[in-house]
Amino acid sequence: MFLICLIPEPGAFYIMDRGHVDFERLFSLYRTGRFFVIRAKSNTKYRRRYSHPGDDPVVFDAIGPLS
Numbered sequence: 001m002f003l004i005c006l007i008p009e010p011g012a013f014y015i016m017d018r019g020h021v022d023f024e025r026l027f028s029l030y031r032t033g034r035f036f037v038i039r040a041k042s043n044t045k046y047r048r049r050y051s052h053p054g055d056d057p058v059v060f061d062a063i064g065p066l067s
Contacts, residue, residue, distance in 0.1 A: 008034050023066065 006014070008029060014036045016026075021038050029036055040046070045067040052061045 008032060010034065013037065 008014075010033050012034055014029060014034065016036065016038050021040070026036050026038070046062070047064045047067055048062045049064040051063065054060050
């Protein structure tokens with residue numbers, strides 16, 4: 001098994017791909033003032049607050065809480 005240990009830093013941004021999304025870990029990052037960006041799976045449930053058109057290859061950038 002391959003295990004990655006991150007030492008969270010205040011104000012840091014963490015970028016994660018679909019296969020590495022762990023919502024419990026993301027919530028703990030959020031609660032402690034860290035930021036994250038994910039490439040969500042197509043069936044991820046969230047409420048879009050706003051979005052921006054993306055540049056190739058990004059289709060759009062959506063911001064909002066998970067449902």
